[in-house]
Amino acid sequence: MKPAPATELGFTLLELLVVLSLFTSLFGASALALNGVGENATSQSREAELALVQRAVEICHTQPGCAAAILPATGQPVGPQTPGFGAYLRRTSRYQYTWESGGANLHLADEEAPPTAALILQWNFNENGGNTTYDVSHQHAGALHGNTAWSNGVSGSALHFDGNDDYVQIPHSAQLDxxxxxxxxxxxxKWHGAPAAADHWANIINRNRDHEWGLQHSMNNNHFEFFVETENGRTFLYSTTENQAGEWYYVVGTYDGTLLRIYVNGQLENTRALSGALLPGNSSDLYIGTNSGKYRDFNGLVDTITIRDAVLTPQEIAAQYHAQKPSGSTPVSYWPLDENSGAIAHDNVDGNDATLQNASWITGALGSALHFNGADGYAEAPDASNLDIANELTLMAWVSTEDFRTAKILQKGDWDGYGLGLDIWRGWKVHVTTADGAKHSLRWQQDNRPQLHTWYHLALTYDGNQLKLYINGSLNNSAAVTGTLKTTGRTACLGSDAGAQKFFHGIIDEAYIYDQALTTTEIRDYYQATLPANDPVTGAGALISEWHWDENAGTTFYDAQGINNGALHGSAITWTTGISGSALALDGADYAAINNSNSLNLAGEQLTVEVWVKWSVPPSSAGGWANILSKNQTLSWGPHYQLQHNSDNSHFEFAISTTNQNNAYLRSTTTITQGQWYHVVGTYDGTHSKIYVNGILENTASVSGNLLSSPASVYFGAKDGSSRYFTGVLDEAAIYALALTEAEVAARYAAPQP
Structure with a gap:
């Protein structure tokens, strides 16, 4: 028979009976043992099991120094946690337990509980005093050594290390292996002083000297470094940002079995190949502010450390940075909706947790999300003073609707509050109520209603003078509104109007409330940073950037989406007549460049690149290429994605690199003629790459895996600004986070023919 699983402290449930029997002797017969509970007792009825565990929790909860919390599938404790008895149970039954605050309500889910989510260890350093810091589960306490002190952090307090024998030591546990x-x-x-000259590096977080992984600060170039050791060796990866003393940086390293990646402030900065399984820590402790040899000491502040045995996506990392960043605007409530199980949607900022009622978990724009059935599903957070906002306001959420109705998406109060919503006739809607009782609404300014089953990013802002509606990072509608907002004692709801009416039918993800009016730039940056890649938006959201080149003068060109503007480089750049308006004329030494951004750094399984091309001179040598659109890898010779002109046979080529195949290139079949316009499109959908010329599919290849992202810039007319120059005219280029269909490509070709 399969043994009962262990608790977080290493107990099996049967072993825990011994512990509880001690409570019986200490506190009397009321300290009930859990006879028959657990996977060794699968014949136990669900109801009887619930009663036994409920009683045990109630008894433990009433005793001094005793705290019991049944963890849901996320691995996060629910209810009070103290460093006393610590009976944290993870799957002590074949059923899944969740315990609501106070221990009054214990629930069992269906028999087949969802798998335990990826391990997350997190230290927030918000104790702000004492010689011990605790992780969020209170199971991995760290001891402060030397003169380690408390200081103001990104959120709450943080740890200050002086670079001389200050560190935190966290004892080894199985979760660190x-x-x-x-x-x-x-x-x-936030670093204050460079690493000591003799050490060259200062460790931020470090596990073990032999089988190690960690983050550190490098003396030589003021860069951050992520390092991992697997069965195939140890590899180090530097960031490219030259970081400055006294500034906060959010540093993230990921390893997925094939690549190391390092991110700074939500941006991917570097990648490096590495394979093999991670190695156990040989019972090594975890160190913060130094390494396991207690040298390489860090000088500065450290806040909010997390360790996961999963790989966060670029979009998830960007969302974490946006939610936590210390400068600029900070939300009063943020529901990431990434629990993926349980009856609580946690507010990651201020504890305004929402209780689910007939709402279910589903894959979202980023991680998991909530699905609402349109009949009686919602998630409700109690009224809180920080949600009774009177002056400035911002609401944001990713949303996908499954039908058209009048419904609430994120709502505080009823008709007398503020919220994001859906209008049955016009589509997306926002509204506020001012203190004089006047109601003010804005509706989506679009000829058609939103596409069903399609991700949209919605935002409302109010600054005391104007109410604004943003769709997919762009201002869509605005109106003059003045006065303070009306405050109520009502709850905040996702998916309904106070749980009573106007139920939403669809998916909601990444919901925010601010007591400030975010700027247009901040909303655009957030949209750009979190644009879904693995589950991309379609319609307006799928079009990342589009360049018409209709400026007809100057050295700057603009993205019609307002996100990725670029600059022209070269001494003889000219503008000429294009297929629609003006176009770029490149002479074989000129090029156009756009700096890398999260929206261009696609890492999922969907892509379309498009451009109109007229070549006048072939590439300079036999066997050569001229790049039309190019985004390259920085550490390998393959592209991220590109379109190019091949000189051998005057064909076009589309090339990408994925996690399964580097430089997967595909050649068109049309022999292209000098001086003629061609519409060239390359697409990738996770299983095939395709190349189209003049609206016709010309070639297909089997390719799989996620796009191999890169921090490189996007170039038009050159490979990297120094080689493979294109000679000719370019016009009407676009990049999508979606593989356009054959019909959609044909329609794009038919629209602006020369």
Whole structure:
């Protein structure tokens, strides 16, 4: 028979009976033992099991120093946690337990509980005093050594290290022995002094000197470094940002079994190949502010360290940075909706947790999300003073609707509050009520209603003078509104109007409330940073950037989406007549460049690149290429994605690199003629790459895996600004986070023919 699983402290449930029997002797017969509970007692009825565990929790909860919390599938404790008895149970039954605050309500889910989510260890350093810091589960306490002190952090307090024998030591545990092929480390860091000259590096977080992984600060170039050791060796990866003393940086390293990646402030900065399984820590402790040899001491502040045995996506990392960043605007409530199980949607900022009623978990724009049935499903957070906002306001959420109705998406109060919503006739809607009782609404300014089953990013802002509606990072509608907002004692709801009416039918993800009016730039940056890649938006959201080149003068060109503007480089750049308006004329030494951004750094399984081309001179040598659109890898010779002109046979080529195949290129069949316009499109959908010329599919290849992202810029007319120059005219280029269909490509070709 399969043995009962262990608790977080290493007990099996049967072993825990012995512990509880001690409570019987100490506190009397009321300290009930859990006879028959657990996977060794599968014949136990669900109801009887619930009664037994409920009683045990109630008894433990009433005793001094005793705290019991049944963890849901996320691995996060629910209810009070103290460093006393610590009976944290994870799957002590074949059923899944969740315990609501106070222990009054214990629930069992269906028999087949969802698998335990990826391990997350997190230290927030918010004790702000004492010689011990606790992780969020209170199971991995760290002792402060030397003169380690408390200081103001990104959020709450943080740890200050003076670079001389200050560190935190966390005893070894099985959870630190991550041995698979997935790891994410993150930390907020503000350094004050460079590493000591003799050491060259200062460790931020470090496990073990032999089988190690960690984050550190490099003396030589003021860069951050992520390092991992697997069965195939140890590899180090530098960031490219030259970080400055006295500034906060969010540093993240990920390993997925094939690549190391390092991110700074939500941006991917570097990648490096590495394979093999992570190695166990040989009982090594975890160190913060130094390494396991107690040298390489860090000088500065460290806040909010997390360790995961999973790989966060670029979009998830960007969302974490946006939610936590210390400068600029900070939300009063943020529901990431990433629990993926349980009856609580946690507010990651201020504890305004929402209780689910007939709402279910589903894959979202980023991680998991909530699905609402349109009949009686919602998630409700109690009224809180910080949600009774009177002056400035911002609401944001990713949303996908499954039908058209009048419904609420994120709502505080009823008709007398503020919210994001859906109008049955016009589509997306926002509204506020001012203190004089007047109601003010804005509706989506679009000819058609939103597409069903399609992700949209919605935002409302109010600054005391104007109410604004943003769709997919762009201002869509605005109106003059003045006065303070009406405050109520009503609850905040996702998916309904106070749980009573106007139920939403669809998916909601990444919901925010601010007591400030975010700027247009901040909303655009957030949309750009979190644009879903693995589950991309379609319609307006799928079009990342579009360049018409209709400026007809100057050295700057603009993205019609307002996100990725670029600059022209070269001494003889000219503008000419294009297929629609003006176009770029390149002479074989000129090019156009756009700096890398999260929206261009696609890492999922969906892509379309498009451009109109007229070549006048072939590439300079036999066997050569001229790049039309190019985004390259920085550490390998393959592209991220590109379109090019091949000189051997005057064909076009589309090339991508994925996690399964580097430089997967595909050649068109049309022999292209000098001086003629061609519409060239390359697409990738996770299983095939395709190339189209003039609206016709010309070639297909089997390719799989996620796009191999890169921090490189996007170039038009050159490979990297120094080689493979294109000579001719370019016009009407676009990049999508979606593989356009054959019909959609044909329609794009038919629209602006020369």
């Amino acid at each position: 991550i041995t698979g092929h997935a790891l994410t480390l993150s930390a907020w860091v």
